[in-house]
Amino acid sequence: MSQPPILLYTFATPNGWPISIHLEELKAAYPTFGNYEAKSIPISKNVQKEDWFIELNPNGRIPTIVDRSRNNFSVFETSAILLYLSQHYDPDFKFWFDPVKDADNYSEMLQWIFFAHGGIGPMQGQAHHFVLFAPEDVPYAKNRYINETKRLYNVLEIRLKERDYLAGSGRGKYSLADLKTFPWVRIHAKAITPTLDEFPNVKAWVQRIEERSATVTGLKVG
Known part of the structure; x- marks a missing residue:
């Protein structure tokens, strides 16, 4: 079984929730989107400061995503992730606006x-x-x-x-x-x-x- 395209590293905070909610919206709006994988990062234990995580996000914060469908491209910062997901997975502009036509x-x-x-x-x-x-x-x-x-x-x-x-x-x-x-x-x-x-x-x-x-x-x- 193939892995879901988006791997989300997150935690239950106001910085992490926008991404999980957005991914759930994309799942509902686009049946072809499929699912995503979420991994909880226990931030109180500073897992986000470990070397493997810093390679994905030099700032050592959640959330961070890895897009397996695009050569494991990683994105950090909540706002940047929201825009990235829209650019690549919301072609009908259901949750954003066309930057050219609108x-x-x-x-x-x-x-x-x-x-x-x-x-x-x-x-x-x-x-x-x-x-x-x-x-x-x-x-x-x-x-x-x-x-x-x-x-x-x-x-x-x-x-x-x-x-x-x-x-x-x-x-x-x-x-x-x-x-x-x-x-x-x-x-x-x-x-x-x-x-x-x-x-x-x-x-x-x-x-x-x-x-x-x-x-x-x-x-x-x-």
Whole structure:
């Protein structure tokens, strides 16, 4: 029996979940895609720092994929993997936009991907560190990162007014922008805010994505 084309090294974190959810979406959208193989990397044991992993990802982080169908080509960084999978396995642009024929929506999608990659992810990640893991209490740092993450949530709140998804015309289309952003906002209660009641548009958006079958399955990976 042949091996699945995509080998995913991941863990159950907001950085890993976008890829497993995306792969589940591709499985459902394209029967010819088949399956993928996921291997959990116990990051608390620093397996991702071992030499064999560094050869795949010099940054020593999850997620990382190996595309067996393309000469074992490896890709790291969540946003880069999302784009790679779309370029090679989503020819009908079900979860992204044609960069030539639909350039404006493609640009819009990239803007929101980068907003999450450079904003929500790092800020919320730092909030988690200082609230949950820091060896000493640093009130300034906790307040700084919690408040900045809430500010970014409010940016999403404004964007999602009368919209279902972050990118695309009209009410938007479920795309890589949502896949990248959703897993972080979903775990808001860990350190940012107990509920999303002050961000009703964001709350509805999270619930909308949580109801997708690929999301349910993808969140179990890692």
